[in-house]
Amino acid sequence: MLERKQLKGRTKVTFVLAENAPAGPVSVVGDFNDWTPGAHTLQPRGDGTRAVTVALAPQSAHSFRYLAAGDYWFDEESADGHDGTNGLLHT
Template identity: 70%
Template sequence: MLERQPRKNRTEVTFILPADTPPGPVSVVGDFNDWQPGAHPLMPRRDGTRAVTLALPGGVEHSFRYLAAGDYWFNEESADGHDGVNSRLRT
């Protein structure tokens, strides 16, 4: 799931997944972090989910995916769209 909070010249995007699906560590990887695995890991939250919030430039479209343990790549179902193997996000 994605949550967005518009700010002055950026959008704060929170990437949210269930606590155990998939199991193990998960990070969000995309053009906003040069596709660097582990740069933005999702962390546990009190409500039983895990998440990470990034401040991204407004008015931009980004490609991203999630990377879980075992080199398991997967997409965000609630993304703005999909481009080949990547999820798309508009800020």
């Protein structure tokens, strides 16, 4: 799930997954962090989910995917679209 919050000059996007689906560490990787695994690792929240927030420029478009343990790549079902390989996000 994606949560968005508009701020002055930025859009905060929070990437949210169930706490144990998939098991192990998961990071969101995309063009906003040079596709660097571990740069934005999801952390547990009190509501049984895990999340990470990234501040992005407003009115911009980004490609991203999730990367879990064991080199398991997967997509966000609620992404704004898909380009055949990556999820798309519009701020």
